[in-house]
């Protein structure tokens with residue numbers, strides 16, 4: 001090689017001051033995906049159920065409650081974090097033929113999802129965020145085998161978990177790939193971690209109609225309090241008028257949950273006896289440190305088949321409702 005005395009210097013291909021990027025890593029035999037932001041926040045998702053099992057803030061503080069006895073080996077739905085509820089919420093009703101054979105809360109939380117990839121973005125202020133996408137469909141190998149028989153529809157789901165400095169967003173898009181319509185529910189069963197349930201209150205439910213699942217003889221009620229507190233077993237399905245609810249610990253807002261296209265919010269705390277009866281709930285007084293809020297859609301969520309969607313455009317316009325796709329459903333958690 002000939003040496004040239006005035007050889008030009010190599011120009012670096014990328015600037016040496018590149019902005020730090022989120023790091024995405026896999027662990028436990030590729031069964032978990034963790035994303036970490038340069039600012040310190042992190043989220044971990046188990047492919048089983050696409051269950052978010054950890055979300056930490058920039059200081060490393062865990063924001064979600066996860067039972068110490070939760071099964072993380074794919075043998076049971078995870079007790080804690082954010083299990084996904086689809087296509088049925090609660091015990092299926094024997095009166096609804098389509099979902100009657102499903103198990104409580106459906107199969108999304110007990111199926112192994114596929115990791116579809118990550119995308120990163122940067123805000124104008126330079127803050128990096130990361131989106132993790134997961135997929136499950138009727139053709140997927142990971143679909144809970146019992147589900148195919150119990151709910152024989154062609155469908156596909158894309159679930160996205162976006163971590164930003166100060167917030168976590170979950171969104172799901174459900175599509176009917178079948179030639180017949182189906183009804184479905186979809187909820188994010190979110191176990192929020194709180195310091196002490198006795199000083200927690202929830203605002204944003206004032207005036208909301210709700211179904212009190214613990215009062216089957218008289219279930220239809222209206223929330224009269226602007227500050228709902230939890231003082232015993234609670235299991236209610238709210239239809240709030242506001243898209244934002246705030247969870248406060250004392251006077252301090254600790255979670256602000258914004259819903260987009262999600263009609264309902266379930267408020268659940270098992271309290272002493274129910275917690276004691278659940279084998280995977282530990283410690284038994286863990287109910288003092290958790291509040292389950294499930295933003296989601298309970299009630300009619302009818303997805304039309306592909307053919308009907310095409311044929312039905314005019315009809316849908318006439319009905320004035322977009323029932324083609326369940327839509328993007330999102331909860332943003334962050335204080």
Ligand SMILES: O=P(O)(O)OC[C@H]1O[C@@H](O)[C@H](O)[C@@H](O)[C@@H]1O
Nearest residue numbers: 090104105213235236266268294
């Ligand atoms: O024990 P699972 O199936 O996870 O359900 C826990 C709770 O989930 C809540 O969302 C329901 O409203 C409760 O009725 C139910 O007990």
